Amino acid sequence: xxxxxxxxxxxxxxxxxxxxxxxxxxxxxxxxxxxxxxxxxxxxxxxxxxxxxxxxxxxxxxxxxxxxxxxxxxxxxxxxxxxxxxxxxxxxxxxxxxxxxxxxxxxxxxxxxxxxxxxxxxxxxxxxxxxxxxxxxxxxxxxxxxxxxxxxxxxxxxxxxxxxxxxxxxxxxxxxxxxxxxxxxxxxxxxxxxxxxxxxxxxxxxxxxxxxxxxxxxxxxxxxxxxxxxxxxxxxxxxxxxxxxxxxxxxxx
Amino acid sequence: xxxxxxxxxxxxxxxxxxxxxxxxxxxxxxxxxxxxxxxxxxxxxxxxxxxxxxxxxxxxxxxxxxxxxxxxxxxxxxxxxxxxxxxxxxxxxxxxxxxxxxxxxxxxxxxxxxxxxxxxxxxxxxxxxxxxxxxxxxxxxxxxxxxxxxxxxxxxxxxxxxxxxxxxxxxxxxxxxxxxxxxxxxxxxxxxxxxxxxxxxxxxxxxxxxxxxxxxxxxxxxxxxxxxxxxxxxxxxxxxxxxxxxxxxxxxxxxxxxxxxxxxxxxxxxxxxxxxxxxxxxxxxxxxxxxxxxxxx
Amino acid sequence: xxxxxxxxxxxxxxxxxxxxxxxxxxxxxxxxxxxxxxxxxxxxxxxxxxxxxxxxxxxxxxxxxxxxxxxxxxxxxxxxxxxxxxxxxxxxxxxxxxxxxxxxxxxxxxxxxxxxxxxxxxxxxxxxxxxxxxxxxxxxxxxxxxxxxxxxxxxxxxxxxxxxxxxxxxxxxxxxxxxxxxxxxxxxxxxxxxxxxxxxxxxxxxxxxxxxxxxxxxxxxxxxxxxxxxxxxxxxxxxxxxxxxxxxxxxxxxxxxxxxxxxxxxxxxxxxxxxxxxxxxxxxxxxxxxx
Numbered sequence: 001x002x003x004x005x006x007x008x009x010x011x012x013x014x015x016x017x018x019x020x021x022x023x024x025x026x027x028x029x030x031x032x033x034x035x036x037x038x039x040x041x042x043x044x045x046x047x048x049x050x051x052x053x054x055x056x057x058x059x060x061x062x063x064x065x066x067x068x069x070x071x072x073x074x075x076x077x078x079x080x081x082x083x084x085x086x087x088x089x090x091x092x093x094x095x096x097x098x099x100x101x102x103x104x105x106x107x108x109x110x111x112x113x114x115x116x117x118x119x120x121x122x123x124x125x126x127x128x129x130x131x132x133x134x135x136x137x138x139x140x141x142x143x144x145x146x147x148x149x150x151x152x153x154x155x156x157x158x159x160x161x162x163x164x165x166x167x168x169x170x171x172x173x174x175x176x177x178x179x180x181x182x183x184x185x186x187x188x189x190x191x192x193x194x195x196x197x198x199x200x201x202x203x204x205x206x207x208x209x210x211x212x213x214x215x216x217x218x219x220x221x222x223x224x225x226x227x228x229x230x231x232x233x234x235x236x237x238x239x240x241x242x243x244x245x246x247x248x249x250x251x252x253x
Numbered sequence: 254x255x256x257x258x259x260x261x262x263x264x265x266x267x268x269x270x271x272x273x274x275x276x277x278x279x280x281x282x283x284x285x286x287x288x289x290x291x292x293x294x295x296x297x298x299x300x301x302x303x304x305x306x307x308x309x310x311x312x313x314x315x316x317x318x319x320x321x322x323x324x325x326x327x328x329x330x331x332x333x334x335x336x337x338x339x340x341x342x343x344x345x346x347x348x349x350x351x352x353x354x355x356x357x358x359x360x361x362x363x364x365x366x367x368x369x370x371x372x373x374x375x376x377x378x379x380x381x382x383x384x385x386x387x388x389x390x391x392x393x394x395x396x397x398x399x400x401x402x403x404x405x406x407x408x409x410x411x412x413x414x415x416x417x418x419x420x421x422x423x424x425x426x427x428x429x430x431x432x433x434x435x436x437x438x439x440x441x442x443x444x445x446x447x448x449x450x451x452x453x454x455x456x457x458x459x460x461x462x463x464x465x466x467x468x469x470x471x472x473x474x475x476x477x478x479x480x481x482x483x484x485x486x487x488x489x490x491x492x493x494x495x496x497x498x499x500x501x502x503x504x505x506x507x508x509x510x511x512x513x514x515x516x517x518x519x520x521x522x523x524x525x526x527x528x529x530x531x532x533x534x535x536x537x538x539x540x541x542x543x544x545x546x547x548x549x550x
Numbered sequence: 551x552x553x554x555x556x557x558x559x560x561x562x563x564x565x566x567x568x569x570x571x572x573x574x575x576x577x578x579x580x581x582x583x584x585x586x587x588x589x590x591x592x593x594x595x596x597x598x599x600x601x602x603x604x605x606x607x608x609x610x611x612x613x614x615x616x617x618x619x620x621x622x623x624x625x626x627x628x629x630x631x632x633x634x635x636x637x638x639x640x641x642x643x644x645x646x647x648x649x650x651x652x653x654x655x656x657x658x659x660x661x662x663x664x665x666x667x668x669x670x671x672x673x674x675x676x677x678x679x680x681x682x683x684x685x686x687x688x689x690x691x692x693x694x695x696x697x698x699x700x701x702x703x704x705x706x707x708x709x710x711x712x713x714x715x716x717x718x719x720x721x722x723x724x725x726x727x728x729x730x731x732x733x734x735x736x737x738x739x740x741x742x743x744x745x746x747x748x749x750x751x752x753x754x755x756x757x758x759x760x761x762x763x764x765x766x767x768x769x770x771x772x773x774x775x776x777x778x779x780x781x782x783x784x785x786x787x788x789x790x791x792x793x794x795x796x797x798x799x800x801x802x803x804x805x806x807x808x809x810x811x812x813x814x815x816x817x818x819x820x821x822x823x824x825x826x827x828x829x830x831x832x833x834x835x836x837x838x839x840x841x
Contacts, residue, residue, distance in 0.1 A: 055435050060353050081563075087441030097436040100455045109450065110440040113562070159436070166440050262735035269648035276645050276711070277663040279704065280670055283677065286684040339576045346573035359581065361829055366584050368758075368825050369818070370765025372792040376799055376814050377587045380594065412583045419580075445566040466672065473674020475768040476796060500676045500768065507683075507772050524680035528673060535669050 003030035003217075006170065006200040007052060012066035014047055014056060021047045023224045024066070029217070034192060034201045036215035036232070038208065040252065044224040045204040049172050052202065053089045054082045070170070087114065090163025092176035092188075096155035098147035099162075103139050106147045106158055110166035125165055133161040133191060153184025160191065171195065173203040177210070189214060208248065212236060220244050284528060291522035294515050303522065309486050311509075316519040318526070320486045324403075324496035327489050328478055329471040331407025332414060336467060340415045341460065344422035349448055367416035375480030378409040383481055391493055398493040401483030406496065409477050414467040421466060425459025426452060462538040469534035473527055475500035499523050588818065595815025598808040604816070608778050608809065612789070612798060616805035620813050623794035625780045627817075629695060630788055631764035634702035635710075638759055641703070642711040643752070647740040650718045651726065664715065670708035676768040678705040683772040695781045695788040698774025702763045710759035717751025718744060754828040761824040765817060767792035791817040 007029040014022040022044045029035050037045045050056045051068055054075060067074045075085045099106050107126045108116075116122055126143070130136040135157040139150070147158055156176065163171065173192070177185035192201055192214055205211050211218060215232040220243075228235065228244045239245045246252045294303065294316065306317025347356055387400030429452055437447040453460070483495020484505065503520050510517040602619050609618035645663070653660050682701025691697050721744060729739040745752065767790070775787030776797060791813045798810035 053439055055439060058431075058434070058438065082438075083441045083443055086439055089439070091436070091439035093432050093436065095432070097430065097432045099433070099437060099451050101450075109437070109442075113437075113440065113442045113446045113450070115561070162436075162440065172439075258735055258738070262737040265737045266648075266652055269644045269652065272641065273645045273648045273659065273663055276641055276707065277659075277666040279708075280666055280673070283673070283681045283704075286681050286688075287677070290684050290687070339580060342569075342573045342576035343580050346570075346577050350570060350573065351577075359577065361825070362581055362584055364829075365822070365825055366580070368761055368765075368821055369587065370767070370792055370821065372765070372767050372795045373587065373591060373814055373818055373821075376594075376795055376810065377590050379799065380590055381586065412580075412587075415580050415583070443562055443566045445569050446562060469672050473672075473676065475674060475676040476792070480796070480799075500674060503676055503680060504768060504771055521680055521684065524677050528677045531672055531674060531677075532669060535672050 003033065005029065006031035006070070007202070008067075008069040008072075009048075009051075010067040010069065012048075012051060012068060013064070014044075014051060015063040016059070017061045021224055022051070025221075025226045027219055027226060027229050029200065029202060029219075031200050032196060032198070033216040034196050034203060034214050035217040035219060036211040037202065037204045037219045037221060038206070038211050038247075039221035039227075040247070041206055042223075043221045045206075045221055046174050048219075048221065049174050049202060049204050052170070052172060053086045053091060055086075055091070057082060087166050088168050089170040089172050090160070090166065090168045092156065092159055092163065092171070092173040094175045095179045096152060096159045098150070098155050098158055101147065102144045103147050103150070103158060104143040107161050107165050110162060114166065129161040129165045130158075132164055132195075133157045134187065135161055151184075153180050153187065156180055156184065156188060157191070160188070168199070170200045170202065173201065173205075175204050175206065177205075177207075185210075208250075220247065222247070280532070284525070284532075287521050287525040287528060291518050291525050294518035294522055297515075303519075304526070307488065311506075311513050311516050311519070314515065316515065316522075318499070318502075318519075318523055320488055321497055321499045321502045321523065322526070323488050324482070325472060325498040325500070327403045327492070327496050328406040328410060328482060328498050329468060331403055331492055332410035332471045333464065333468055335407060335411035336414045336418060336471075337464060339411070340418035340467075341422060343415070344419045344426065345448060345453075347419070348423045348426040349444060349452070363416050363419055366412070367420070371413065371474060371477040372480070374409050374413055374477035378405055378477060378481035382408050386493070394493065396491075396493060399483065399495070401481055401495050402493050403482065403489050403496045404492040406478045406482040406498070407492065409481055410471045410474055413474060413477060414470050417467045417470050418463045421463035422456070422460055425456045425463070428459075429455050465534050465538035469531045469538075472534065473500060473531050475504060479504055499527055503527075591811075591814050591818045594811040595818070598812040599815060603809070603812045607780065612776070612778050612794070612809075613801055613806065614803065616803060620791070620794055620809050620816070622778055622780050622789040623791045623813055624816060626695070626774070626777075626788035627764050627791040629781060630698045630702060630770065630774060630790055631760055633695070633699040634706060634763045635756060635760045637699060637703035638707040638710050638763075639756060641707045642714055642755070642759075643745070646711050646714040646718055647744060649715060650721070651736050651740040651744060664712075667708040667712050667715075671712060674768070675705055675766050678702075679769040679772045682769060686773060691785075693773060693775030693787050694785045695774060696784040697772075698770045698788055698790070699784075701769045701773040702766060705766060705769050706759040706763045709762055710755050713755035713758050714748070714752055717748045717755070721747050750831045750834050754831045757824050757828040757831070761821055761828075764790075764824075765792060765821060767796055771796075791820075 005028040009025050009027045012022055012025045013020065025048065037048060039045055047056065056062050056064060064076055068076060070088065073080065099109055104126055107129055108122050111122060111125055127136060130139065135154060138154060147155065150158060177188050195201065203214060218232045218235040219229040220227045222243055228239060228241045236248060239248060303316055303318055305319050307319045308315045308317040309320060347359060382405045383400035386398055386402060386405050391398035433451060434447055437451045478498050479501035482498055482501060484497045484501050485495040486497045489496045503523050506520060510520050604619055604624065605621055606619040607622040609615045649660050649663060678701050682697060685700060686697045725743060725747065726739055729743045770790050771793060774790060776789050776793050777787040781788040794813040795810045798806050801807065
């Protein structure tokens with residue numbers, strides 16, 4: 001499969017103190033596709049994802065070596081501002097964490113911190129991105145109630161709208177449906193399939209079926225090491241590595 | 254053997270229950286004991302006169318506590334005004350910015366600050382702060398002050414309440430989930446924006462509780478304030494004036510109080526007032542906590 | 551997709567740096583206050599220290615006599631804080647064990663007692679002094695070592711209880727269950743398992759309370775009085791270090807003030823030692839706790 005690279009990981013290693021969490025990972029992530037990072041829990045999936053927007057920075061005693069190039073720019077270059085990198089990426093975490101403010105303010109938060117003052121434009125943006133995450137019709141009459149009043153599935157879509165509102169190029173999902181009921185999960189997955197036309201999406205998941213439903217490209221990690229990566233169809237139908245085979249068959253998990 | 258063990262267990266249980274209930278009620282015993290002793294003066298003087306009269310002449314039987322109450326309010330106000338910015342900024346720095354090593358080194362030092370006895374603060378205030386105000390700060394304002402003043406007491410008290418605010422605020426900040434910060438950071442917010450708009454907002458009830466706690470600590474602090482406040486029974490009109498806080502009044506007059514009629518009663522009434530105000534602050538802080546929490550959640 | 555466009559800005563980076571600067575400045579100020587206080591006490595106190603200071607009682611009256619030392623206050627303080635700590639243990643330990651072993655989860659009594667201790671923690675020491683004084687009037691006691699011990703034990707038992715409670719609460723439920731499963735009664739579990747498991751934490755609580763007790767002046771000023779002599783009975787007045795500082799600082803005689811400085815130095819040293827030891831104990835305790 002020929003593709004344009006959006007994120008390019010080169011020899012990335014991450015240590016928590018002396019414990020290695022990621023060992024010398026090199027992989028390219030395709031542009032405007034859904035990439036799934038799969039593997040058993042504790043294998044470094046989340047660490048890899050959080051390296052992309054440098055959220056690993058805020059963990060005590062972390063050491064990073066290697067490069068992550070986004071649009072050709074090494075984000076671990078000390079010259080690069082973390083805020084600048086993060087603006088390019090929206091994050092959906094395992095559980096939705098609405099900010100302690102209203103629904104409207106949650107979506108407007110990103111644009112505001114980046115200096116948007118125009119009220120009318122803010123209102124347009126909020127509406128636009130709430131529609132984008134298919135939440136608008138459910139909340140349009142109560143935009144100024146606290147976000148915490150929403151159901152957990154709605155909260156996750158709100159977090160998606162909030163992430164989209166900073167106008168990122170990349171959406172990162174850290175098991176974004178793990179706290180949701182099946183119906184809400186389905187909605188998020190449907191949004192992802194729609195959004196990949198515009199965005200590069202990287203999703204961490206431990207649900208194989210979800211990876212099969214969503215992914216165009218798959219990265220398989222095991223205990224901090226990159227075992228195999230490639231187009232989804234090939235990985236699922238014809239894995240090269242023994243470990244990948246066993247994982248897909250379900251003998252290791 | 255078996256029954257003896259069970260009997261022992263049962264007896265001990267009863268005894269411990271009584272002890273627990275008793276110790277839980279101590280605060281009421283204290284209030285009751287002080288109330289009993291202040292009844293003689295409450296019987297012949299209206300409470301409003303005792304609290305709001307400015308005339309304090311025990312030998313003439315006049316016991317107006319107002320100057321002392323105002324003295325306490327001035328000193329507490331100045332202390333908390335100084336303490337809030339310094340301790341909040343420090344707490345935020347230690348919980349959100351500082352490297353683990355710095356945190357581990359400063360925590361015991363701040364605990365130590367909390368553990369220093371108030372007389373030590375007092376002697377330090379007399380040796381350092383009072384001369385500083387007399388020789389440098391008062392001349393700067395073009396006025397004269399002995400140095401024994403509201404400001405001196407306020408500065409010393411502020412240092413004493415730093416650990417209270419810092420400790421509670423750090424605890425509250427720590428209780429806020431990491432993922433909430435990540436959610437804001439992931440949108441490209443700076444750390445300070447994250448703190449200002451998200452963390453501090455979530456922590457607001459805790460911060461208020463911390464400040465109220467500091468208020469009540471400052472309100473009842475005795476020895477250090479007594480040593481540097483000047484103790485002149487007049488309403489202060491500036492921070493460079495001396496003040497005579499309520500706790501200082503109680504301590505300074507314990508010697509004579511049994512020889513002048515009603516004196517002891519007046520002083521124990523002052524203690525009761527002090528106790529009730531502190532209890533009020535404590536309970537208030539809980540109510541604020543519950544209310545604001547409910548609004549944010 | 552519509553890109554609505556966000557302005558790029560530098561202002562927030564400046565704000566970030568200003569506030570970070572202010573925070574570091576505040577932390578620096580607060581820590582230098584501590585150093586300044588300790589420094590002042592050492593600079594004033596160390597030259598005042600000599601053998602006579604710690605082996606003699608004041609000669610010719612503590613307020614005016616130029617000779618002698620502060621042995622009365624050192625011994626008095628140790629007696630008083632020691633006695634009060636002992637009394638406080640007698641109250642705190644059973645209460646805390648009761649709260650954690652005997653009661654059910656979510657019990658009102660537990661909530662109320664903890665709340666009450668928190669409130670008591672905030673009650674100013676002068677109020678304990680005044681309360682102690684009313685008790686003494688009631689019992690017909692005069693200012694004495696015993697009066698001081700009673701007042702200070704009221705002051706420190708809530709502190710001790712809360713500190714003990716914090717550690718004993720951390721003991722896993724399973725440990726208690728394991729003990730019950732072997733047929734132990736609650737009493738045996740409380741005193742043989744819980745106290746042993748939490749021993750370093752309990753000792754820390756005792757030390758914290760002792761430190762608070764030995765440093766407090768406002769609660770003993772009515773109740774223990776002050777004297778030049780070492781108390782030989784519970785019913786005699788007792789001198790204490792904090793009051794030795796307070797009274798002797800107020801005289802115009804430099805030699806007497808020296809005694810105040812020496813008292814401050816010794817009191818600070820005791821507080822430092824207590825805090826270092828309790829920190830070591832806490833470290834040791836947290837090492838053994840299963841998380």
